[in-house]
Amino acid sequence: xxxxxxxxxxxxxxxxxxxxxxxxxxxxxxxxxxxxxxxxxxxxxxxxxxxxxxxxxxxxxxxxxxxxxxxxxxxxxxxxxxxxxxxxxxxxxxxxxxxxxxxxxxxxxxxxxxxxxxxxxxxxxxxxxxxxxxxxxxxxxxxxxxxxxxxxxxxxxxxxxxxxxxxxxxxxxxxxxxxxxxxxxxxxxxxxxxxxxxxxxxxxxxxxxxxxxxxxxxxxxxxxxxxxxxxxxxxxxxxxxxxxxxxxxxxxxxxxxxxxxxxxxxxxxxxxxxxxxxxxxxxxxxxxxxxxxxxxxxxxxxxxxxxxxxxxxxxxxxxxxxxxxxxxxxxxxxxxxxxxxxxxxxxxxxxxxxxxxxxxxxxxxxxxxxxxxxxxxxxxxxxxxxxxxxxxxxxxxxxxxxxxxxxxxxxxxxxxxxxxxxxxxxxxxxxxxxxxxxxxxxxxxxxxxxxxxxxxxxxxxxxxxxxxxxxxxxxxxxxxxxxxxxxxxxxxxxxxxxxxxxxxxxxxxxxxxxxxxxxxxxxxxxxxxxxxxxxxxxxxxxxxxxxxxxxxxxxxxxxxxxxxxxxxxxxxxxxxxxxxxxxxxxxxxxxxxxxxxxxxxxxxxxxxxxxxxxxxxxxxxxxxxxxxxxx
Amino acid sequence: xxxxxxxxxxxxxxxxxxxxxxxxxxxxxxxxxxxxxxxxxxxxxxxxxxxxxxxxxxxxxxxxxxxxxxxxxxxxxxxxxxxxxxxxxxxxxxxxxxxxxxxxxxxxxxxxxxxxxxxxxxxxxxxxxxxxxxxxxxxxxxxxxxxxxxxxxxxxxxxxxxxxxxxxxxxxxxxxxxxxxxxxxxxxxxxxxxxxxxxxxxxxxxxxxxxxxxxxxxxxxxxxxxxxxxxxxxxxxxxxxxxxxxxxxxxxxxxxxxxxxxxxxxxxxxxxxxxxxxxxxxxxxxxxxxxxxxxxxxxxxxxxxxx
Numbered sequence: 001x002x003x004x005x006x007x008x009x010x011x012x013x014x015x016x017x018x019x020x021x022x023x024x025x026x027x028x029x030x031x032x033x034x035x036x037x038x039x040x041x042x043x044x045x046x047x048x049x050x051x052x053x054x055x056x057x058x059x060x061x062x063x064x065x066x067x068x069x070x071x072x073x074x075x076x077x078x079x080x081x082x083x084x085x086x087x088x089x090x091x092x093x094x095x096x097x098x099x100x101x102x103x104x105x106x107x108x109x110x111x112x113x114x115x116x117x118x119x120x121x122x123x124x125x126x127x128x129x130x131x132x133x134x135x136x137x138x139x140x141x142x143x144x145x146x147x148x149x150x151x152x153x154x155x156x157x158x159x160x161x162x163x164x165x166x167x168x169x170x171x172x173x174x175x176x177x178x179x180x181x182x183x184x185x186x187x188x189x190x191x192x193x194x195x196x197x198x199x200x201x202x203x204x205x206x207x208x209x210x211x212x213x214x215x216x217x218x219x220x221x222x223x224x225x226x227x228x229x230x231x232x233x234x235x236x237x238x239x240x241x242x243x244x245x246x247x248x249x250x251x252x253x254x255x256x257x258x259x260x261x262x263x264x265x266x267x268x269x270x271x272x273x274x275x276x277x278x279x280x281x282x283x284x285x286x287x288x289x290x291x292x293x294x295x296x297x298x299x300x301x302x303x304x305x306x307x308x309x310x311x312x313x314x315x316x317x318x319x320x321x322x323x324x325x326x327x328x329x330x331x332x333x334x335x336x337x338x339x340x341x342x343x344x345x346x347x348x349x350x351x352x353x354x355x356x357x358x359x360x361x362x363x364x365x366x367x368x369x370x371x372x373x374x375x376x377x378x379x380x381x382x383x384x385x386x387x388x389x390x391x392x393x394x395x396x397x398x399x400x401x402x403x404x405x406x407x408x409x410x411x412x413x414x415x416x417x418x419x420x421x422x423x424x425x426x427x428x429x430x431x432x433x434x435x436x437x438x439x440x441x442x443x444x445x446x447x448x449x450x451x452x453x454x455x456x457x458x459x460x461x462x463x464x465x466x467x468x469x470x471x472x473x474x475x476x477x478x479x480x481x482x483x484x485x486x487x488x489x490x491x492x493x494x495x496x497x498x499x500x501x502x503x504x505x506x507x508x509x510x511x512x513x514x515x516x517x518x519x520x521x522x523x524x525x526x527x528x529x530x531x532x533x534x535x536x537x538x539x540x541x542x543x544x545x546x547x548x549x550x551x552x553x554x555x556x557x558x559x560x561x562x563x564x565x566x567x568x569x570x571x572x573x574x575x576x577x578x579x580x581x582x583x584x585x586x587x588x589x590x591x592x593x594x595x596x597x598x599x600x601x602x603x604x605x606x607x608x609x610x611x612x613x614x615x616x617x618x619x620x621x622x623x624x625x626x627x628x629x630x631x
Numbered sequence: 632x633x634x635x636x637x638x639x640x641x642x643x644x645x646x647x648x649x650x651x652x653x654x655x656x657x658x659x660x661x662x663x664x665x666x667x668x669x670x671x672x673x674x675x676x677x678x679x680x681x682x683x684x685x686x687x688x689x690x691x692x693x694x695x696x697x698x699x700x701x702x703x704x705x706x707x708x709x710x711x712x713x714x715x716x717x718x719x720x721x722x723x724x725x726x727x728x729x730x731x732x733x734x735x736x737x738x739x740x741x742x743x744x745x746x747x748x749x750x751x752x753x754x755x756x757x758x759x760x761x762x763x764x765x766x767x768x769x770x771x772x773x774x775x776x777x778x779x780x781x782x783x784x785x786x787x788x789x790x791x792x793x794x795x796x797x798x799x800x801x802x803x804x805x806x807x808x809x810x811x812x813x814x815x816x817x818x819x820x821x822x823x824x825x826x827x828x829x830x831x832x833x834x835x836x837x838x839x840x841x842x843x844x845x846x847x848x849x850x851x852x853x854x855x856x857x858x859x860x861x862x863x864x865x866x867x868x869x870x871x872x873x874x875x876x877x878x879x880x881x882x883x884x885x886x887x888x889x890x891x892x893x894x895x896x897x898x899x900x901x902x903x904x905x906x907x908x909x910x911x912x913x914x915x916x917x918x919x920x921x922x923x924x925x926x927x928x929x930x931x932x933x934x935x936x937x938x
Contacts, residue, residue: 337833358832366835379826383848392844396834446834 006075006210007034007057007178013069014052014061014234026065027052027234032227034178034210041213041221041242043257044231045461046432053231054180054214056080058095059087074177092119096171100183102163105170106155112166113151120174131173138169141206142199161192165199172207179204179211185220189324189488190532197223197534198545216461218261219534222246223541230254242538260462261536282348283482284336284369284450285312289345291335301343305331306506309345313450313499318476318483320497320514322490322529328506329486330374333452336484337371350449367397370443374455376435380427386413386438387423393445408445415478416441417471433464437471444475452484457492469496490533494518502526505566512593521604523595524571565598573599669924675917679910683737686730694723694731694884719893719903729910732884737914739800739879740865746804747865748858751811756842756850758812759819770816777809782871789877799878803865814857818850825849852926859919866911886911 014027027049034040042050055061056072059079071078079090091097096119099105106115116138117131126134132151139147142165155163164184171179184200185193201224204211213224221228221242228245230237230253238251249255289309292301305328313319321329334340336347341356348354349368355361373379380389390409394400400408410420416437427435436456443451453472457465473496476483487493493500494514501511502523510523517526531544565571568579575598584596587604597604665673687694716725754773758766776784788802822828823846831841870887872878879885889907896903 339829339833358835361835363835366833371830371833373826373830375826379830381827381845381849384844393834396836442830 004036005033006036006038008073008076009033009053009056009070010073011070012053012056012072013067014049014056014065015068016065023068025068025234027056029070030229030231030234030236031070032229032236032239034212034227036210037205037208038226039204039211039213039224040227040229041215041225042229042231043215043218043221045216045463047233048231049234050214050216050231051182052234054182054212055097057178057180057212058091058097060091089123092176093123093125093174094176095178095180096174096176098167098171098179098181098184101187102167103155103160105167106163108155110154111151112153112155112158115155116151116166116170116173119170123174125174135169135173138172138203139166141203142166142169143195143202144169159192161188161196164188164192164196168200168203172203172209175207176209179209180214181211182214183216184213186215186217190490190534191324191528193220193534194532194541194544197541200224201541217534218246218257218462219536222536222538223534230257246536246538256463258536260466282312283315283317283350284484285346285348286310286332286336287346287348289335289342289347291331291340291342291345293340296343299344304506306335306342309508311501311508311511313482313484315449316476316480316482317499318485318497320493320500321484321486321503322488322493322500323503325488327503329488329503330454332503333371333454333484333486336450337369337452338366339371363397367393367446368449370446370448370451372440372443372451372453372456375459376427376432376439377459379439380435380442382427384426385423386425386427386430389427389438390423390441390445393442397446412441412445415444415475431464433460433468436460436464436468440468440471440475444479444481448481450482450484452486454486455488456485458487458489465492472496490529502529507566508594508596509567510593510595512589513591516589516591516593521589521595521601523567523597523604524573524599525567528570565596573603575599665921665924668920672917672920672924675913676921679733679737679914679917682730682733686733690724690727690730692724692727694728694882716906717901717903719889720896725889725903725906728884728889729886729907732886732889732907733910735796735879735883735885736866736869736887736911739796739803739869739885740862743800743803743865743869744807744858744862746800747807747811747861748854750804750808752815752850752854754808755812755815756819756846759816759823760838760842760846766816769812773809773812776806777813781806781868782875785868785872786875786877789872794877794880796879799869799872803868806868807861807865811854811857811861815850815854818853819846822846822849855922856926859915859922862918863915866915 009030009032012027012030013025015023015025018024030049030053032040042053044050052061052065056067057074057079059072059082061067067080070080072080074090074094079087079095082090106112113132113135116135117126117128120126120131120134121128125131135151136148139150144150144162144165150158150162150166158166167184168179168181181200185196188196197220204224213221215221225242227239228242229239230245230251232253237253238245238249240250245254249258286309289306290301290304291306291309292304294302296302309332311319311321311332321332323329331340335342335356338347338354338356338358338361346353347356349365354365354369358366387406387409390412391400391405394405394408406423409423413420413422418434418437418441422430422434422438427438430438436459440451440453440456456472457468460468469492472483472485475481483497485493485497497514499512500514500517502509502517502525504525510517510526518530522530534540564580564582565574565584568574571579574580578598582598584598587595587597587601589595589601595604716729719725719728754769758769784806785802789798792798825845828841828845831845866887869878869885870891873885873888874891879888881888886907890904890911893901893903893907897905
């Protein structure tokens with residue numbers, strides 16, 4: 001690489017001190033270089049030290065950690081040993097840091113423009129006028145709407161994806177030599193993620209600045225990075241060019257990471273049902289249900305979240321519910337569990353109508369429908385032993401006590417692949433993946449018929465998440481429990497669900513067997529979702545952004561509409577005058593596949609060709625081009 | 632191109648991933664250990680509790696005996712026996728009065744604080760759990776009591792009902808239950824919106840089980856931290872009432888009033904006011920140190936935040 005070397009990390013070591021005064025190494029001798037105009041990705045799972053290393057470029061460590069060796073050189077000067085005043089110039093001036101959550105980074109009481117320009121003005125790099133001018137330039141470059149005036153708004157007046165891009169403007173305002181991006185797209189929906197990735201990539205290229213990109217998502221890395229450093233336990237497992245790591249990984253750990261990346265959602269991935277559990281009886285059913293918050297006026301909720309929902313879960317089936325944040329997918333599960341009584345419509349369990357409110361339901365009805373919370377960290381009482389957490393449903397629903405209960409707890413722990421000795425631990429003493437298993441185990445202990453899983457893998461690392469999915473599949477086969485599996489991650493859902501329900505702005509836009517939903521004809525929104533899932537292929541982002549549907553689909557926000565099709569303002573095929581005023585009819589296709597759209601089946605089929613190219617074109621490409629990795 | 636800088640071999644990494652790599656390897660340590668300061672504090676508290684029991688029987692004089700001819704005698708003086716800590720403004724033995732007074736001061740303040748906690752926590756958690764009108768009702772009454780100056784309120788109640796130790800305890804308890812209520816309610820509201828409480832709701836648990844098993848264990852540590860502080864306030868409150876003649880009735884002794892009545896002695900270089908002050912300080916500081924130590928050891932981030 002003939003480019004100028006900008007930053008050099010040499011045998012960096014960072015340690016922590018325990019309460020007993022022992023030194024525990026966190027980063028164990030890491031070395032890599034960053035050249036001008038290059039994006040270096042640090043990838044690894046939680047605990048791999050990737051954030052700690054990225055912060056070291058600012059000569060900063062989190063409290064409790066300290067530098068125990070090595071150097072970080074910016075243009076040949078070690079930043080770790082700089083005097084504090086020079087380090088101050090470095091931070092925000094020469095090296096800029098973008099935190100994971102833009103929402104937490106911006107001060108809600110100060111206008112965006114003021115915050116974007118603050119650090120550049122503070123470091124004396126620009127005066128306020130120049131900085132504002134530069135900021136507006138950046139807003140344009142980042143393709144923010146209303147770029148000339150967005151600086152006068154407050155953070156709550158823009159969307160999450162926009163805020164994330166504004167944070168990039170904040171970092172770039174003072175023209176830093178190096179940008180550190182810490183998981184900048186992890187918390188975003190796929191359709192928003194694309195938009196932000198595209199903006200980041202464009203700006204980095206135009207500004208010719210160097211960046212460190214910290215993430216655990218290999219598919220995202222494939223889009224932005226030039227050089228990849230794979231970390232595990234504070235050590236480098238493998239590093240090399242993006243092309244080499246993605247297409248030709250050498251280290252076993254890298255290969256394992258690749259395996260955990262779920263394949264692109266496509267037909268034919270669903271797990272086959274074992275026949276003993278396969279009964280075509282509806283287990284739980286939601287009929288013409290409308291729900292929302294803020295009380296009910298004239299039979300309509302004041303703040304509607306879900307409208308006219310019909311979903312049924314058959315015995316032993318897994319129904320995946322997918323949609324962007326705010327589409328009402330969690331609300332659907334909450335209504336089923338009785339946490340939110342619906343404004344209209346029925347919930348039917350085994351042919352019997354369930355009461356809407358939790359307190360009116362009978363004990364055996366409660367026992368049959370179990371809700372699994374998203375965050376195991378908050379869903380488990382930190383002051384209760386695991387044995388008591390799992391034991392309580394046994395005692396509460398089944399009246400088990402003493403030795404019987406103890407034996408059953410061990411049995412359930414075994415079912416979730418944890419040793420029985422865990423019964424005497426507190427939740428704090430477990431890892432994230434283990435806590436999630438306990439969270440599942442608690443619901444399992446009730447011996448339910450339906451488990452409502454709300455984003456149970458979202459907060460987990462990819463390998464740990466993949467293991468949890470494996471566990472869920474095994475549990476389904478073993479116990480015959482039906483699952484409602486809620487996720488924003490289409491890949492996860494398609495690898496596990498038998499049926500998929502696509503929600504958009506509180507309505508079901510498409511539902512049916514997984515294989516049918518992932519095959520044409522698609523609802524335009526489903527297609528947008530599918531084509532937004534990043535592929536582990538270099539150049540995918542550019543290819544995708546050229547498509548007409550994508551360009552139209554991601555630029556606008558979601559509105560929950562009272563009438564018409566909620567997707568009309570993002571739909572590339574919207575029929576003006578019809579879509580925004582009339583509720584779309586439901587097209588009934590084979591095998592219970594349903595699409596709610598004004599377009600005719602032929603129209604939906606026809607527009608498929610282009611997407612087919614996106615979806616399957618690369619596979620053919622892969623055959624004659626060894627550069628491209630097919631997951 | 633690929634650099635192998637890692638000290639771990641590929642096989643080791645894979646083995647870690649496959650085996651229970653997610654496990655923290657060492658079995659958890661949950662031994663309850665106090666620091667030396669914690670143990671010292673436990674010693675002090677136990678010592679004073681013992682004095683409450685046996686104080687009067689080991690005291691060299693009776694608390695009411697005016698043995699000395701002169702007030703404010705120095706330590707180790709006197710014709711009728713040794714005044715180890717000197718005499719007070721009426722010539723009574725300071726040491727004996729401290730030994731007798733322990734019962735009043737510690738007994739009354741401990742009883743009042745415990746009662747305040749019982750009332751405050753019960754009502755506070757009830758308000759947090761039930762919400763709505765119950766919360767509104769209790770909270771507004773509580774605000775009204777909080778708005779009144781504590782001494783004024785105490786004066787009025789005691790003036791109306793007469794001064795006796797049960798009434799003293801009851802008054803102090805009601806007055807200090809208001810702040811406990813505030814804390815318990817805030818904590819309860821925080822905990823009630825946690826996912827694990829919602830999980831219990833979805834399971835169909837009754838309200839008492841949720842309070843007992845989910846809310847109280849999580850509220851215990853911050854409340855305990857506050858307990859130490861509140862105890863000090865009650866001691867001071869009782870002593871101010873005593874000073875006004877409405878608390879512990881003379882000639883019976885309590886530490887708070889001993890400080891007040893002997894204040895003038897400071898100008899003559901007498902320590903008569905210092906000794907009871909030290910007694911109060913040693914007891915209350917020790918209680919606070921124990922609470923701090925326990926909450927630090929149990930990772931009481933919430934407790935630390937409150938302090």
